[in-house]
Amino acid sequence: MTETTQQRVSADRTTTTARLRLEGVSKAFGAVQALSEVTLEVPAGQIHGLIGENGAGKSTLMAIASGALVPDAGQAVVDGHDVRGDATAARAAGLAIVRQHPALLGELTVADNILLAVPAGMRPPVKDVVAWARTCLDAWDDRPDIDPRMRADHLNPEQQFIVELARALCQSPAVLLLDEPSEHLKAADVERLFRVVRELAATGSAVVYISHRVKEVREISDRVTVLRNGVNRGTRETADLDEAQIIELIIGRSLDAQYPVKEAVTERFRGEPAVLEAYGLQGDGFRGADLVIDSGEVVGLAGIDGNGQAQFARAIAGLQKYTGQLKLGGYPARISNPVAGVKAGVAYVPADRHREGVFPDLSVRENAMIRGIRSVARFGFVSPRLERRDGAEILRRYSVKTASPDAPIGSLSGGNQQKVVMGGALAGSPRLLVLDQPTQGVDVGAKTEIYTHIRDVAATGAGVLMLSSDNGELAGVCDRVVVMSRGQIVAELAGNDLSEAAITNAVLRASSTHDHRAVAPSRWKSLLGHDVVPVPVLLVLTLLLAIAAQISDDTYLTTRNISLVLGLGAILAVAASAQALVLMQGGFDLSIGPLMSIVPVIASYYLIGAGAGYDVQGWLFVVLAAVLVGVSNWGLGALLKIPPMMASFGMWTVLAAVALILRPQAGGLIAPSLLNQITRSFGPIPLALIVAVVVAAALELWRTHTVSGKAVQAVGSSRDASHAMGISATRVAFIAYVGSAALAALAGVLLIGQTGTGDPTAGESYVLTSVAAAVVGGVALTGGRGSFWGVLCAAVLLVQIQTATPYLGLSAGWQQILVALVTIVAVCIYSLARRRPAR
């Protein structure tokens, strides 16, 4: 705990007022009234359980408490500070939130993710960030498997969750909000979490604990508040309630039985070949696994997380490579990819719903039907009527709470999304259903529904393989449970031997190891994925090309040619850096080229050696043009919400027109003294290259060593996650667009040395080549990544391709083809290298 936080905590320990106060909070999303006048108070030292069905409004309430959402009415007060709709204020007041789905920035390192989440006053100097992040992680657990230098998207869901937890805890928050924290944790980590939470509460913090796991809520909380349909149904002392009473409060009625009756249907299918036979299956994380699942059988797969269960299940669904023998319905099968899996009748429901379960751009109904779309298709054509009918049936059967079947899936609460994924998979009439954590984040009522439907699917003769970290659930639903340890099946429980206690016992006896390493990318891949890796590769390519051109024509490597390539490369490098800055924050800029054209045009009127007054005016106009273009680009996107492509296309057209209006044809002599300055060379090294190197070094330092540099990449990596962290995307866009315009103007000044006159079209060729150089240099078109050193090297390479082609005996057309080829190959290599590792 830092000194300031300790002081704050001890100073406030005596405070009797609520640390968190939500008063009369209402929030509607279109027609859905998510919260209606909810009031909740959590005093210092209290652990407050927040419970309710899926869609009851728990996460919305916490989003309002954390300032991430603005309520329609009501107040959110953290430690006496009004934080309504202001995530930065909430964080500064001492609030930390652990979300149901970790809001990490995948393109950034673990250390940067921790750094950006803590209030500014708590951040260490940038050079100490990695060591500081390591202490934050170590405070949770001594886990050498999470390296603070790793990219967040290389972590598995559990590791991501631990980073989310660690960064919240290292702030020693006055108010800690935990939204379903145990969904991603193994049992030992849940115990650790409880210990940490109790310690935190003992120092005077207020904790809100949201969970569907009734047992946990009973164990950890002092009081519970129940939300139903967005309304507070009352707050009670937890000690006064037993589990059944809590369930009754959540669903508004008593639950007769949590698990369905296990009908012994396998007898009915006696004599039929087994649905699945796996012999000696071996792959990454599992070895020599034998498993047979009969028709009508539900088989559970238990074990301490990380012992190969998930990989084994994924191999059966075609998501992971394996060797060994697999038979489906008695026939040998080779499921080498998910397409083969689906064709063979295997349906898979992944644990990582966000990455592999939902299709964010499709509606609720489309998501429900996507897995079973073949069932409503005739000769490849989908019947909209059947799709509507069956989709509505899935939503009804699983009581999915949605404003409309056509609403985007992202508008659903976490548990409702899971119901849609599960409902879709169960409805597809699979031969074999493979479920990884099927009830994750689902409320108690819907869990019972899902259990019943799993048994119903088995009753049709299908086989089910079910992974779950909840041993009670495995005992309640499965006919048989196998236990995996160190990648092997080591125990089997069935009939009267099958109980929660017996599974837990078998799991604990079988293994004490916990392998978290599985997702670390290979060394080769992590090396390839590094942002500055393009630099040596591009330098070598530039050198090889120069040697090839020299061999083909020994007049190529002259001082004049070298200087020309470096000079032109430098101009392109500065222009491409302008592009890279915008791309990194998730934008796009086509106005760089035309802005570059305007600079020589201005110069041709003012920088003509007519005296200091003219010179000052000329430079002022250049600066003014850059500021105007930068602010306009920013305003069009950030304020008027025009998509970057459209906004910058419009700006390109306007600026090109302005340049032509100012000077319809190239003309006007720029002062020779200025041209001499700009085109100065030191041997073969032109001044422009020195400028480009200084620019790249400064930008790279800013990118890697400043909070604003990291914030630009954070917004490019994920706008939503950055928003949740309190990073202002509007501010970041301002930095990027105004910075980009300033760099474009600088590139325009360097361009004066090439034009010598006011050429209104001089920058046109940079419109697209600036994008090509940025991309070849390793900047991701999707935002969040790249390095300015890479951009510099790529610019020199692209210019050299254009200069060297005639010396290689190739026609002018080849210049374009080679540039395009290099760009395409670079994009392919980067996207392969940056592909996130499979879970």
Ligand SMILES: Nc1ncnc2c1ncn2[C@@H]1O[C@H](COP(=O)(O)OP(=O)(O)OP(=O)(O)O)[C@@H](O)[C@H]1O
């Ligand atoms: N951005 C959004 N747009 C539209 N509707 C939304 C949005 N966010 C939440 N909702 C709706 O508000 C309601 C409350 O959702 P919320 O996520 O707060 O529920 P929850 O209690 O946290 O559920 P769960 O237990 O499933 O996580 C739901 O009906 C949900 O569909």
